[in-house]
Amino acid sequence: METMPFFTREQLALRNGQDREEVWIAYKGDIYDVTKSRMWKDGKHYEHWAGQDLTGEFDDAPHTTYVFDKFRKVGRIR
Numbered sequence: 001m002e003t004m005p006f007f008t009r010e011q012l013a014l015r016n017g018q019d020r021e022e023v024w025i026a027y028k029g030d031i032y033d034v035t036k037s038r039m040w041k042d043g044k045h046y047e048h049w050a051g052q053d054l055t056g057e058f059d060d061a062p063h064t065t066y067v068f069d070k071f072r073k074v075g076r077i078r
């Protein structure tokens with residue numbers, strides 16, 4: 001079983017599509033790479049910003065967690 005690397009919140013924060021090109025978001029401790037998603041262009045998705053743990057904001061979403069299925073999990077928040 002492949003062990004997932006851990007990233008600090010600071011390392012996650014850099015991957016906001018602004019400081020660095022990568023666009024990462026965290027949900028329930030898992031970090032997903034949504035760089036390829038047009039819906040997360042420049043790290044913005046409606047009123048939500050990448051580079052952080054968005055678990056607490058997920059209640060606002062009109063969709064369920066199936067949206068994560070097609071994205072690569074890159075690691076866990078330390």
Ligand code: HEM
Pocket residue numbers: 025026027034036037038039040045046047048054055057058059060061062063067068
């Ligand atoms: C006001 C809140 C939000 C709205 C209105 C919203 C709306 C949407 C819509 C309409 C889609 C397309 C769904 C589809 O293709 O079936 C989507 C996709 C997605 N949403 Fe949200 N969302 C919200 C919050 C969030 C939050 C908080 C997260 C992350 C924790 C999130 C993560 C995603 C992801 C990963 C996708 C898939 C993108 C893709 O397929 O390229 N959304 N969202």
